[in-house]
Amino acid sequence: MLARLLRWGLVLLLLLAGAAALAAWHVQRFLEGPIGSPEQTHRLVIERGENLRGVARELEAAGMMPEPLLLVALGRWTGQAARIQAGEYRVRGEWRPRELLERLVAGDVVQHELTLVEGWTIDQVRAAVAGHDALEHTLGEVANSGLMAALGLAGGHPEGRFLPDTYRFPRGTTDRAFLRRAARAMEQVLDEQWERRDPGLPLESPDEALVLASIVEKETAVPAERARIAGVFVNRLRRGMRLQTDPTVIYGLGADYAGDLTREHLRRDTPYNTYTRGGLPPTPIAIPGRAAIHAALHPAETDALYFVARGDGSHVFSETLEAHNRAVRKYQINGD
Numbered sequence: 001m002l003a004r005l006l007r008w009g010l011v012l013l014l015l016l017a018g019a020a021a022l023a024a025w026h027v028q029r030f031l032e033g034p035i036g037s038p039e040q041t042h043r044l045v046i047e048r049g050e051n052l053r054g055v056a057r058e059l060e061a062a063g064m065m066p067e068p069l070l071l072v073a074l075g076r077w078t079g080q081a082a083r084i085q086a087g088e089y090r091v092r093g094e095w096r097p098r099e100l101l102e103r104l105v106a107g108d109v110v111q112h113e114l115t116l117v118e119g120w121t122i123d124q125v126r127a128a129v130a131g132h133d134a135l136e137h138t139l140g141e142v143a144n145s146g147l148m149a150a151l152g153l154a155g156g157h158p159e160g161r162f163l164p165d166t167y168r169f170p171r172g173t174t175d176r177a178f179l180r181r182a183a184r185a186m187e188q189v190l191d192e193q194w195e196r197r198d199p200g201l202p203l204e205s206p207d208e209a210l211v212l213a214s215i216v217e218k219e220t221a222v223p224a225e226r227a228r229i230a231g232v233f234v235n236r237l238r239r240g241m242r243l244q245t246d247p248t249v250i251y252g253l254g255a256d257y258a259g260d261l262t263r264e265h266l267r268r269d270t271p272y273n274t275y276t277r278g279g280l281p282p283t284p285i286a287i288p289g290r291a292a293i294h295a296a297l298h299p300a301e302t303d304a305l306y307f308v309a310r311g312d313g314s315h316v317f318s319e320t321l322e323a324h325n326r327a328v329r330k331y332q333i334n335g336d
Helices: 002-032 052-061 068-078 097-106 122-130 144-150 175-195 206-219 223-239 246-256 263-267 290-297 321-333
Strands: 041-046 087-092 111-115 166-170 306-309 315-318
Touching: 041 052, 052 068, 068 097, 087 097, 122 144, 122 175, 144 175, 166 175, 175 206, 175 290, 206 223, 206 246, 206 290, 223 290, 223 306, 223 315, 246 263, 306 321, 315 321
Parallel strands: none
Antiparallel strands: 041 087, 111 166, 306 315
16 A cells, blocks of 8 residues: 555656646746747837736737746746836847846837937927927927927027937927927037137127027038138128128018018018128027037138029139129029
8 A cells, every 4th residue: 555655656746847847848948938039029118007917918919928927927036027117118029038027127118219400490390399209299389489488498589499410219208308408408519619619709699609500500501611601701790791691581581481582572671681680680590500500600711701602502702792793693693
């Protein structure tokens, strides 16, 4: 009888050992294998308060994570289950369970991008921000006149106040946070450039430098010309001459400008018409890039007081009105 019991006990032990070995092999295969196939990806959004069990079920429903309970057990055993972070993730099937948990705990969320382009106006900036689906939109009813206050920043008019650059951010970032970041980036660049400006410029403040930089930005897309364009405007400011620059007139016309600048437009007085008013306009007319800001604060030394577009994006620079008029006739009048 005793021998029979011993035999059955040995068989039971062998079965238990086999089951344990099989379970260990199964867990090891789970830990070392990918959570899906290499070509699989899944957009996973973890809401605040969501637990790892819900994440595992969603991945299982997406055709990944064939052993969701093992992922939950792993998370609890490592202490990571309670530390996963909310956000948007792009889960790849080639990841192993431990890598998945590490990324969820680290908050390795998807980074979206939005580029603010040199020369954009505030309306274009706001349209791009409002049209980005990864941003949380809170500024829809805020007018441009109240935008800086809504962002908690100094300054009345928002034109030109946001640094053109490519910004990366996670889904759910508010439009206020995005614009506040771009505004502070512009402030930092402008302050740094202002501290290193050339001496003797006819500019009283960083704000005036920003205005001039915005005009330079709109006048030319040729990098080599920026400093020369700035040099012409600096020369005119020093002499008390009107800037007479078309982009400011166009900006002042607003919706009345339909793409064809006329003599009547040049005579129509607005705060931005630099043909009818002296000095700089009251605000920037666009967002200038770093290169335009640098050019405004480090203008080329030149005797030129005039320039006219050739029609190919570049300009002819002249020191006298006579030479300028000849260039106008050649490239503008006869060229038309």
